[in-house]
Amino acid sequence: MIKEVIILAGGLGTRLQKTVPDLPKTLAPIGNRPFLSYIFKYLEANKIRRVILSVGYMHDKVQEFVNNNFKKFNVAFAIEEHPLGTGGAVLNASKLCSEEDVIVLNGDTLFNVDLKKLSDFHKQNSCLCTLSLKPMKNFNRYGIVVMDKDGHIQHFLEKQPFDEGLINGGVYALNLKEFTSLKLPAKFSFETDFLEKYYASRKMMGLISDNYFIDIGIKEDFEKACYELPLQFNLNE
Numbered sequence: 001m002i003k004e005v006i007i008l009a010g011g012l013g014t015r016l017q018k019t020v021p022d023l024p025k026t027l028a029p030i031g032n033r034p035f036l037s038y039i040f041k042y043l044e045a046n047k048i049r050r051v052i053l054s055v056g057y058m059h060d061k062v063q064e065f066v067n068n069n070f071k072k073f074n075v076a077f078a079i080e081e082h083p084l085g086t087g088g089a090v091l092n093a094s095k096l097c098s099e100e101d102v103i104v105l106n107g108d109t110l111f112n113v114d115l116k117k118l119s120d121f122h123k124q125n126s127c128l129c130t131l132s133l134k135p136m137k138n139f140n141r142y143g144i145v146v147m148d149k150d151g152h153i154q155h156f157l158e159k160q161p162f163d164e165g166l167i168n169g170g171v172y173a174l175n176l177k178e179f180t181s182l183k184l185p186a187k188f189s190f191e192t193d194f195l196e197k198y199y200a201s202r203k204m205m206g207l208i209s210d211n212y213f214i215d216i217g218i219k220e221d222f223e224k225a226c227y228e229l230p231l232q233f234n235l236n237e
């Protein structure tokens with residue numbers, strides 16, 4: 001099983017700033033606990049102990065919170081002095097990784113994927129990148145991912161109203177050796193400049209998971225998370 005996780009927690013969170021001022025998005029309060037607490041609870045349940053946090057905006061607050069509250073984890077911080085985009089953030093954080101494969105998560109999303117199942121699938125298929133895909137109905141906030149019958153990525157379709165489809169849930173298994181060999185720029189989008197650019201020429205596959213998913217990037221879903229997450233993850237255990 002893959003034992004290292006990169007959490008992308010460096011974004012400005014501009015869409016949430018009116019709702020959660022003066023805090024990085026990953027520290028937005030959910031049931032009196034920062035959102036990041038639920039991500040660490042999820043990682044603990046999946047037996048992860050090594051975490052690389054990619055931080056930028058207000059990184060001192062994230063570092064202080066993590067250092068004071070998650071001592072059982074081996075945490076390193078990859079600090080962005082300037083915004084690097086999601087891809088650049090992964091590339092920068094990868095310098096602190098010690099394994100060939102890594103799990104990548106977004107710091108404003110929680111998708112309750114079985115990380116052992118994802119790791120096994122990724123390694124058995126020798127993928128460059130394996131995407132965790134969430135089935136969804138009646139939505140327009142996300143694009144969809146199209147696979148063939150064996151799970152190979154075939155297309156990425158742009159955001160528009162969909163009756164149903166598989167969305168990219170933002171949890172990836174990534175082969176760092178092949179990823180870093182692509183000679184990507186220092187600043188780039190993981191989704192647009194990596195996934196959408198290389199899926200046709202490199203081995204990328206999807207693994208469907210219909211488990212709990214929440215993205216706190218907009219006010220409506222942030223309010224939904226405030227109700228749902230404390231029920232999904234008991235932080236008092």
